[in-house]
Amino acid sequence: MRRLWDRFVADVGGDPLRLLSLLACFALSGYAVYRASLGPLPERMAVWFVGAAIAHDLLLYPLYALADRSWSLLVRRGPRRLRAVPIINYVRIPAMFSALLLLVFWGVISGQGNASFRYASDHPYADYLARWLVVVGVLFGVSAVLYAIRVSRAFRGRPTPSGERA
Amino acid sequence: MSLDQGDRRTARDRILERVPARFRDRVADQIEEPPDLPLEEFGQPRRLLRASSRLPLVGPLRPRTWKSPLRGSWTTAIFAVVLLVGLPVVTITGLLSYIAYQPQFHQAIPAHVGYLHLPYFLWPTHPVWLYRFTQGLHVALGIALIPVVLAKLWSVIPKLFTFPPARSLFQLLERASLLLLVGSILFELATGVLNIQYDYVFRFDFYTAHYYGAWVFVFAFLTHVLIKWPAMRRGLKSRKLRAVLAEDLAHTEPEPYTADGLAPQAPAKPTLSRRGLLAVVGGASAMLTIFTIGDTVGDPVRFTALLSPRGQSYRGGPGHFQVNRTAKAAQITAAETGAAWRLVITGLDGQELELSRAELLSLPQVGQALPIACVEGWSTEQHWSGVRLRDLAAMVGIHRAQTAFVTSLEKSGAFKQVTLGSDQVRDEKTLLALKVAGLDLLPDHGYPARIIVPALPGVHNTKWVKAITFTGSA
Numbered sequence: 001m002r003r004l005w006d007r008f009v010a011d012v013g014g015d016p017l018r019l020l021s022l023l024a025c026f027a028l029s030g031y032a033v034y035r036a037s038l039g040p041l042p043e044r045m046a047v048w049f050v051g052a053a054i055a056h057d058l059l060l061y062p063l064y065a066l067a068d069r070s071w072s073l074l075v076r077r078g079p080r081r082l083r084a085v086p087i088i089n090y091v092r093i094p095a096m097f098s099a100l101l102l103l104v105f106w107g108v109i110s111g112q113g114n115a116s117f118r119y120a121s122d123h124p125y126a127d128y129l130a131r132w133l134v135v136v137g138v139l140f141g142v143s144a145v146l147y148a149i150r151v152s153r154a155f156r157g158r159p160t161p162s163g164e165r166a
Numbered sequence: 167m168s169l170d171q172g173d174r175r176t177a178r179d180r181i182l183e184r185v186p187a188r189f190r191d192r193v194a195d196q197i198e199e200p201p202d203l204p205l206e207e208f209g210q211p212r213r214l215l216r217a218s219s220r221l222p223l224v225g226p227l228r229p230r231t232w233k234s235p236l237r238g239s240w241t242t243a244i245f246a247v248v249l250l251v252g253l254p255v256v257t258i259t260g261l262l263s264y265i266a267y268q269p270q271f272h273q274a275i276p277a278h279v280g281y282l283h284l285p286y287f288l289w290p291t292h293p294v295w296l297y298r299f300t301q302g303l304h305v306a307l308g309i310a311l312i313p314v315v316l317a318k319l320w321s322v323i324p325k326l327f328t329f330p331p332a333r334s335l336f337q338l339l340e341r342a343s344l345l346l347l348v349g350s351i352l353f354e355l356a357t358g359v360l361n362i363q364y365d366y367v368f369r370f371d372f373y374t375a376h377y378y379g380a381w382v383f384v385f386a387f388l389t390h391v392l393i394k395w396p397a398m399r400r401g402l403k404s405r406k407l408r409a410v411l412a413e414d415l416a417h418t419e420p421e422p423y424t425a426d427g428l429a430p431q432a433p434a435k436p437t438l439s440r441r442g443l444l445a446v447v448g449g450a451s452a453m454l455t456i457f458t459i460g461d462t463v464g465d466p467v468r469f470t471a472l473l474s475p476r477g478q479s480y481r482g483g484p485g486h487f488q489v490n491r492t493a494k495a496a497q498i499t500a501a502e503t504g505a506a507w508r509l510v511i512t513g514l515d516g517q518e519l520e521l522s523r524a525e526l527l528s529l530p531q532v533g534q535a536l537p538i539a540c541v542e543g544w545s546t547e548q549h550w551s552g553v554r555l556r557d558l559a560a561m562v563g564i565h566r567a568q569t570a571f572v573t574s575l576e577k578s579g580a581f582k583q584v585t586l587g588s589d590q591v592r593d594e595k596t597l598l599a600l601k602v603a604g605l606d607l608l609p610d611h612g613y614p615a616r617i618i619v620p621a622l623p624g625v626h627n628t629k630w631v632k633a634i635t636f637t638g639s640a
Contacts, residue, residue, distance in 0.1 A: 013334020107363030
């Protein structure tokens with residue numbers, strides 16, 4: 001019995017319990033998809049479902065990885081003076097936060113939902129693009145101030161408490 | 167039966183031979199020998215799977231493409247723990263919201279869900295902030311977890327490009343289940359986030375999509391936890407959180423490389439400490455929370471929800487607050503709500519009573535503060551006054567009410583009617599509200615009369631009430 005079990009694990013690549021959980025997952029997800037398909041526009045839902053995974057893995061990820069790597073290379077080749085206090089994270093972090101806000105609040109920043117919101121609430125959207133720009137400005141501004149403090153400390157020769165800004 | 171049987175040159179060598187000599191070094195850098203895995207590493211059909219894995223690796227398929235020194239089993243495990251705690255809370259509060267719409271009365275959306283629901287129970291009326299809390303938590307925590315989900319995906323993305331894609335039937339199935347997992351979590355986040363911004367670009371029905379997407383997520387998530395539990399435990403044990411928090415950039419070492427692990431084979435020099443990564447992800451969550459929580463907490467901190475449509479306060483004075491459906495959108499006319507308006511209540515043995523607004527105002531009035539909360543996560547607390555619903559039931563002979571069926575002057579829309587359960591009808595706080603903040607209801611808030619029930623989703627507090635039919639006994 002023991003040998004049969006081991007043989008199974010070796011041939012299939014996983015133990016029967018976990019294999020069963022996978023099969024149960026497919027069957028139950030299939031049931032959920034079936035229920036959803038009884039409603040309107042199931043094809044569109046499927047496209048968005050698969051599209052979400054593809055958009056993240058093959059579009060969003062490569063884009064931000066490329067941006068990050070380009071920036072890292074640029075910094076490494078930048079003027080020596082700037083390398084005394086690495087600037088890399090002082091741009092990277094506010095940029096990341098700004099991009100995250102743009103991604104999450106795309107509906108309002110792009111203005112796409114303005115008409116439906118006005119219809120529902122009798123209120124127009126606020127000017128979210130402007131608000132986002134202000135937030136982006138504040139994020140980079142705070143980062144710039146922190147960087148300036150670090151640089152001035154470095155040039156006064158005083159060591160910083162730790163080698164980084166966490 | 168490998169491809170290079172009887173020939174010592176590998177496939178990579180043969181490719182390089184065809185490349186002009188002056189480019190050869192550069193191309194050689196971009197092509198990697200596949201790992202020479204022993205036959206036992208493969209499931210059946212072993213030889214075929216192994217032979218197909220002996221291809222030279224290029225682009226993202228090369229392990230050396232993946233350079234971040236912060237990737238590794240510990241990093242993945244720490245994000246996994248946060249999601250393991252957080253995502254079930256988001257899921258359960260979401261499924262509870264479905265129950266709060268009271269599917270027993272066929273008024274939840276989608277209406278017929280087969281076996282896919284939590285056990286039905288009558289949604290309670292206490293504590294009065296229950297729905298405000300569960301739904302505020304659902305939306306705010308869901309948004310706060312977006313950076314963690316993205317960080318978790320970042321930490322495991324090299325796995326998407328492992329070659330061979332599957333070394334056994336089990337791995338193939340597991341990878342297929344990951345499409346369900348990643349697809350469903352991103353689908354849920356995307357539809358949820360767009361919906362609260364009134365951006366219906368997806369065009370399908372939000373409730374239906376978000377509900378069934380959640381169930382696919384539940385199944386894929388449980389399976390993933392079961393399969394990855396040992397890996398997560400190992401990852402967590404490989405370092406101490408306290409030690410990581412004490413490590414600055416100079417002391418941040420990459421995790422050791424293992425063939426099927428997550429740490430990079432050729433790590434770059436770190437530019438951010440491991441604790442720095444945790445701080446960035448945590449900071450991003452905190453920032454998103456600051457930008458959303460004002461919706462739920464309401465005035466006076468509503469304005470902090472800077473990028474949310476419900477972050478705007480209504481400045482008209484008392485009685486002015488968030489509107490979810492205007493009288494105009496509901497096609498309510500002044501003639502219908504004017505002096506000719508009568509509330510029709512029906513009770514025991516078809517007893518019927520017509521009441522004008524003046525007559526309703528002459529009945530004993532009850533005033534109290536109650537929150538009203540939307541499925542979109544925003545809410546507001548207002549001071550409502552009007553007639554207890556149970557007093558109206560008593561006027562048509564019903565002292566032990568079972569249900570109340572409320573209809574609106576609205577002619578169309580999913581929320582032109584509602585059925586309330588026994589707890590709700592009998593609750594002393596359930597009102598047919600006539601005033602808010604001491605003033606007559608505004609047309610957009612349901613003048614001449616609306617329902618307000620503690621802890622009930624906002625849209626089920628029917629506005630522009632036309633008739634109420636009670637069931638129950640004397």
